[in-house]
Amino acid sequence: MARRGPPDDSVGVVYLIHFSGRTAAGHQHYLGWSGDVCKRFARHKSGKGAVETRKAIAEGLKLTLAQTWRGTPADERRIKEERRHVRRGFAGLCPFCEVEDELATGLVRRMGPPTLRVVRPRAEVVVGVAHRGSSHRI
Numbered sequence: 001m002a003r004r005g006p007p008d009d010s011v012g013v014v015y016l017i018h019f020s021g022r023t024a025a026g027h028q029h030y031l032g033w034s035g036d037v038c039k040r041f042a043r044h045k046s047g048k049g050a051v052e053t054r055k056a057i058a059e060g061l062k063l064t065l066a067q068t069w070r071g072t073p074a075d076e077r078r079i080k081e082e083r084r085h086v087r088r089g090f091a092g093l094c095p096f097c098e099v100e101d102e103l104a105t106g107l108v109r110r111m112g113p114p115t116l117r118v119v120r121p122r123a124e125v126v127v128g129v130a131h132r133g134s135s136h137r138i
């Protein structure tokens with residue numbers, strides 16, 4: 001089974017396109033991979049990119065490049081597979097949809113450049129004074 005396209009470990013950009021509404025098939029997002037996301041997105045907008053985006057354009061929806069991550073075609077497939085098991089689907093990864101889930105944060109952390117890492121503020125360590133067992137005498 002020869003698969004056309006770049007090798008699974010090619011580093012490029014995994015991108016998420018948000019549609020301004022749902023297609024007749026009920027889709028509002030498209031996830032893809034490209035070595036040249038600007039060119040690829042322009043192709044999607046021209047209605048030639050993929051079946052889903054072509055349908056969205058034909059139905060009068062607007063396409064927005066909602067999120068990108070540095071990643072490989074293997075990452076793209078992994079996310080597609082994971083999203084299938086989540087009710088909200090790609091909306092959980094989309095900044096244009098007001099939902100967030102932990103899995104999405106995890107994906108970003110694994111794939112994104114360092115600037116996308118979640119930095120948690122360090123808890124201040126308060127050294128308490130132990131009273132129990134003190135040998136204080138009156």
Ligand SMILES: [Zn+2]
Pocket residue numbers: 018019028029066090091094095096097
């Ligand atoms: Zn969205």
